[in-house]
Amino acid sequence: MNKQYLPKFNHRINLLGGQSFSWVLINPKENHYLGFLQDRAIEVKFNKDYMYWQSYPQKDDFDFIKEYFRLEEDYERILELVGQDKFVKKAIEEVPNVRLLKQPMDLVTLNFIISSVNSIPSIRKSIRALSRYLGEKVKIRGEKYYLFPRTEVLADADISDIMKSKVGFRAKYLKKSAKQLLESNFTERDELKQLCGVGDKIADCISIFALGDDNATPVDRWVKRFLVDLYDLSEDLTYNEFAVWVSENFNGYASWATQFLFEWYRVR
C-alpha cells in the first residue's frame, strides 16, 4: 500500500461520523477501512501519523486521495482560527483531530438525500443495500464488494427496485435528482436546492462535503440544539437566521467549527 503522512486524523469520526456514509470498518485492530464510491473503492489503514492507502480499480491514484482527504489543507491554522471560540476550543480538546473531507458531488448529493429524517444506522444500511442491488462489483484482496450505484443507474432504475433498499419515500427523490445531476452541473448552493429532495439543510451538506465550502452550516436538529443551548440563540430563529449567525462568528470557517461542535456535542 502507499504511505502518506497524515497526522491528526480521527478516522473513527471522520470516516464513520456525520459527513460520509461511504466507509466500512473492516478490521478495528488494524484501523482498516474500505470506502465505496461510485466509480472506485478506496482502502485505508491508519497507524501513528501515517495513512496507508490503495485505490481500485485504478491503483495508486494519488491525485484523488489528495483531494478527497484535503491533504494540502493547513489544519493547524484552521484550528487556531476556530479555536478562538471557547466551545469550539473545548470540542477540539475533547474530540480531537476532526477534519472535513471533500467527496464527489453526485455521491454526497445522493447519500444525503437518503439522510433526511433518517437515523445514521438506517442510512448506512440503506446505502449498503442499494449498493448490493444496483452498484458495480469490485474485488479487493480476493473479496467481492459493491460500489455505490452510478448516477446513470439510479436515473434509469425502477422506483420499486430503489425501494428494496428501504429508503422509503426518498426513492423518487433519488431517481429524479440522479436525472437532474446528469442534465446539468450544480456548483452553487442556490442551484443545489433545485435538486429534488434537497432543501436548505442538505444543500449546505453538499456545499461543505462536496464543494469544499469552509463557511457554511447544515442547521440540523443537533446544530440548532447546541446553538440554542451554548450560544443562547433563540429557538424561534429561521433556518437562514441561524445560518447567517454561524457564518459571521467563526472567522470564516463555520463549516469546520460546526463539524467540531457537532461531533463533540453529539457524544457529550
Add this chain to the structure above:
DNA sequence: TCTCAGGGGCGAT
C-alpha cells in the same frame, strides 16, 4: 402491539 421521533422536504393552503 403500539407510539413516536429520527442529520428534511414537498405540495397545498
Add this chain to the structure above:
DNA sequence: ATCGCCCCTGAG
C-alpha cells in the same frame, strides 16, 4: 410562513 404527510427502523 405553516402544516400534514411521506417510508422505514429502533427505542420505549
